[in-house]
Amino acid sequence: MSPILNQITGPAYTRIYSFGAARGENAVPNDDLIGPIDSSDEWIRQRTGIVTRVRADKGTDAIDLAAIAGAEAIAKSGIPADQVDLVIVATISNPKQSPSVSAIVADRVGANPAAAYDVNAACAGYAYAITQADALIRSGAARYALVIGTEKLSDVVDPADRSISFLLGDGAGAALIGPSDTPGIAPAVWGSDGSKADAVGMNATLTEFRDGEVPWPTLRQEGQTVFRWAVWEMAKVAREALDKAGVEPGDIAAFIPHQANMRIIDEFAKQLKLPESTVIARDIETTGNTSAASIPLASHRLMAEHPELSGGLALQIGFGAGLVFAAQVVVLP
Numbered sequence: 001m002s003p004i005l006n007q008i009t010g011p012a013y014t015r016i017y018s019f020g021a022a023r024g025e026n027a028v029p030n031d032d033l034i035g036p037i038d039s040s041d042e043w044i045r046q047r048t049g050i051v052t053r054v055r056a057d058k059g060t061d062a063i064d065l066a067a068i069a070g071a072e073a074i075a076k077s078g079i080p081a082d083q084v085d086l087v088i089v090a091t092i093s094n095p096k097q098s099p100s101v102s103a104i105v106a107d108r109v110g111a112n113p114a115a116a117y118d119v120n121a122a123c124a125g126y127a128y129a130i131t132q133a134d135a136l137i138r139s140g141a142a143r144y145a146l147v148i149g150t151e152k153l154s155d156v157v158d159p160a161d162r163s164i165s166f167l168l169g170d171g172a173g174a175a176l177i178g179p180s181d182t183p184g185i186a187p188a189v190w191g192s193d194g195s196k197a198d199a200v201g202m203n204a205t206l207t208e209f210r211d212g213e214v215p216w217p218t219l220r221q222e223g224q225t226v227f228r229w230a231v232w233e234m235a236k237v238a239r240e241a242l243d244k245a246g247v248e249p250g251d252i253a254a255f256i257p258h259q260a261n262m263r264i265i266d267e268f269a270k271q272l273k274l275p276e277s278t279v280i281a282r283d284i285e286t287t288g289n290t291s292a293a294s295i296p297l298a299s300h301r302l303m304a305e306h307p308e309l310s311g312g313l314a315l316q317i318g319f320g321a322g323l324v325f326a327a328q329v330v331v332l333p
């Protein structure tokens with residue numbers, strides 16, 4: 001007879017212990033970008049709410065940004081770096097297709113030999129990674145997880161593409177997740193719709209670039225398609241996440257949606273009937289859209305500006321290329 005295998009379970013609950021952040025070194029105002037897209041500062045402010053976005057120096061990559069944000073989250077958590085046994089990095093801007101960003105970052109922050117892997121779920125990547133970290137800790141597969149969203153989108157921007165060039169920024173946000181005595185991460189509503197894969201994403205493959213068939217591939221989108229999908233479908237997903245968590249809009253202290261467009265954020269708030277007292281993350285105004293980094297960056301800033309939110313409930317929702325989406329309610333550290 002074969003021996004009976006060991007199987008384990010972990011703690012019943014998890015929570016976010018801390019956040020970390022790194023923003024591109026340079027504030028880039030609208031006026032610096034409008035020339036090649038025949039736009040104006042006024043148009044970009046009105047249509048997106050963006051005044052400036054952060055972009056990184058040429059010599060800074062998504063790995064550098066991730067390591068800074070990750071180190072801050074670990075330091076603030078009080079958990080020694082060598083006890084972090086899982087590092088999940090959500091990104092679409094790994095400078096190389098392999099090796100992963102996460103293994104290098106795990107080593108740089110002192111978490112070597114943590115399990116480490118990258119998640120490609122674009123602007124939903126951070127919420128996807130939080131869902132995984134929560135599940136893996138509760139399963140017993142890991143105890144302390146470092147979750148990072150990091151992007152250097154300025155490397156994949158066509159300055160002449162008026163569908164997107166003015167939206168994108170560079171940065172990284174991180175969260176340290178671990179066991180909790182009380183529930184701190186509610187079940188996610190997550191999913192995908194690959195039938196709309198063409199709505200947003202890269203405009204060409206690397207092999208087409210290698211063969212001289214296309215210029216350097218860049219991000220592009222059908223702005224109105226993504227806008228309509230976000231406003232109609234994602235508001236439903238956010239509402240479902242509240243239901244799954246067993247809470248009402250009035251219980252939400254902070255709303256931290258993906259920072260895609262201020263008009264989308266305002267529309268969500270209206271449809272969800274969030275009370276006046278809910279603090280809404282509006283980091284897009286000075287950071288731009290940083291894809292996987294946008295929710296943790298906005299969370300980090302919200303906690304710095306509103307320390308009274310500590311211990312309150314936040315509704316977060318990410319959505320983007322895939323198309324993919326994920327939303328959940330979390331307790332703020």
Ligand SMILES: CC(C)(COP(=O)(O)OP(=O)(O)OC[C@H]1O[C@@H](n2cnc3c(N)ncnc32)[C@H](O)[C@@H]1OP(=O)(O)O)[C@@H](O)C(=O)NCCC(=O)NCCS
Binds near residue numbers: 040163223226291
């Ligand atoms: C990209 C986006 C800002 C464009 O805003 P919009 O209100 O949809 O703009 P439209 O495409 O309807 O264009 C409206 C007008 O502005 C013009 N326009 C479009 N882009 C412009 C630009 N960059 N600068 C100036 N004018 C522009 C259009 O030509 C059009 O002019 P017209 O009315 O004379 O025909 C918006 O669609 C958006 O934010 N989409 C979703 C982004 C998102 O969530 N992405 C998620 C993936 S990360």
